[in-house]
Amino acid sequence: MVENEPCLIKATERSKSGKHGHAKVRVVCVGMFDKNKRSLTIPSGHVVEVPEIIKGNAQINFIEDSSINIMNLETYESLDVDWPDDEALNKKLKDLQVNPDNISTTQVEFWQLAGKTLISRVFTN
Numbered sequence: 001m002v003e004n005e006p007c008l009i010k011a012t013e014r015s016k017s018g019k020h021g022h023a024k025v026r027v028v029c030v031g032m033f034d035k036n037k038r039s040l041t042i043p044s045g046h047v048v049e050v051p052e053i054i055k056g057n058a059q060i061n062f063i064e065d066s067s068i069n070i071m072n073l074e075t076y077e078s079l080d081v082d083w084p085d086d087e088a089l090n091k092k093l094k095d096l097q098v099n100p101d102n103i104s105t106t107q108v109e110f111w112q113l114a115g116k117t118l119i120s121r122v123f124t125n
């Protein structure tokens with residue numbers, strides 16, 4: 001987590017220890033929700049915060065222009081999720097919005113991290 005945003009690490013660089021004995025690590029990462037590139041330089045022994053990722057399957061209740069309502073198949077909790085940034089996922093969901101009869105046979109895999117939810121996969125039973 002960088003700046004309270006869960007991030008996906010893209011690259012790391014390690015520098016040699018200096019005169020005072022502390023090696024540095026430079027981490028380049030991209031935010032999972034806002035897609036902003038972030039850079040972090042920390043001592044190599046530093047502890048970083050790692051978000052807990054809860055993965056689950058859900059049924060699509062309905063699809064609106066601004067959000068998608070899904071129901072967790074384990075807890076039966078309804079969640080409003082923003083549209084994913086991935087073009088392939090967007091295309092599948094737009095096809096479902098046009099043909100609502102296919103929603104009953106379609107499920108999504110979702111990830112919950114840092115209090116936010118994102119759709120990671122769309123699949124048909």
